Amino acid sequence: MTRFSGVRGDSPGSSGPAGPRGPRRDGADGTGGAADTGGGGINGGSGGPGGRGGPGDAGGPRDAGLAELDRVVGELVERPGVSGARARQLRWVAGEIRRASGHREFPAGAGASLAALLDSPAVTAYLALARRGELRTRVVPDPARVSDASMRVRADCLELVAGAAGLPPPPAQRPVAPDPRPVVPSRQRSLLRRHLADQAGHRDADAGRVRLLALVGVVLDTGARAGELCALRVDDLADDLTTVRIVRRPQARSVSPPVTEVLPLSAPSRAALRHWLPAREELVAGLQGAKTALWVSVRSNHAGVLDEDGRASRRPAGMPLMPRGLARAYTRAVVRLNAEMAGRAGWEPLPYRLEQLRRAVLQDPRTSPP
Secondary structure, eight states: OEEEEOOOOOOOOOOOOOBOOOOBOOSTTSOOSOOOOTTOOTTOOOOSTTSOOSTTOOOSGGGHHHHHHHHHHHHHTTSTTOOHHHHHHHHHHHHHHHHHTTBTTSOTTGGGOHHHHTSHHHHHHHHHHHHTTTTBOSOOSOTTOOOHHHHHHHHHHHHHHHHHHTOOOOOOOOOOOOOOOOOOOHHHHHHHHHHHHHHTTOTTOOHHHHHHHHHHHHHHHHOOOHHHHHTOBGGGBOTTSSEEEEEEOOOSSSOOOOEEEEEEOOHHHHHHHHHHHHHHHHHHTTOOSOOOBSSBOSSOEEEEEEOTTSOEEEEOTTOBOOHHHHHHHHHHHHHHHHHHHTTSTTOOOOOSOHHHHHHHHHHOGGGOOO
């Protein structure tokens, strides 16, 4: 394995949830009557008479801390060690703090400095509002349902901002993470490799199955995360498919520089990739622009936005997979694979979460290449 530090494009990832903000203060303090800040980006300042001013405008000494928060987050998300997912989370938390600062429960004057925003009274009020779902900007079926995972993201982002600003860690209670799900045993991974080798040459396999075989092979060889997989380009593969270049972006509460590893690919993985690459070429053939992503969609899917007539717009097949899309595609394909493998000696159903397969490789790499 070749390992060296390096910087490349951020791995795509999921952003944290967002939602309606709480009521703003009205009265003699001059902060009332401002419009909703919307999606909650770091420049999501609100306007209006006596309000916060325009986007990104501190609006006065009372909001100097919010302006400093925007500045620190803006610098932090540009650091090489910050992934795309973490950058979105940082912007999301900054937007929530801005909305919380206008809530009646937020300590008066806490927006005057970043130190005050990250001190116990303000942090406690912010997290309490977030836990109750009062900082959302989107309508959701159960606004009060807030996950422990999102609260951990908030605590992590607050710690990152404080560290970047040279301030003490904020007093944010971080919910305990649940115990990891069971990993895939070594014997089951060996059976999976043999299945990859057996299935790689089947000409009647559809594009989704071909992609799954290649994807699982790469995961078994590298233990790559979903975001790291989505960041792969075709030119990260060696010409003879013997190696793959992975940019590691550790998930941690500190900002770590990305590390590039060049890892060997096993014979079953190489065989699966030799079938996936031509299928991928057909999928991207009719698209405009760059066509570099290794993992792409095999069918059109919902783009998450509406057109002028209110109809859901669709993305064509061949578009780069994002981490959530990749996870969903993996789950769909695993359901089918488990049905096919049922009854084989020693086979146990694969977990529906890619993360369990990845962690098994890192904990017990005995089934790695050749």
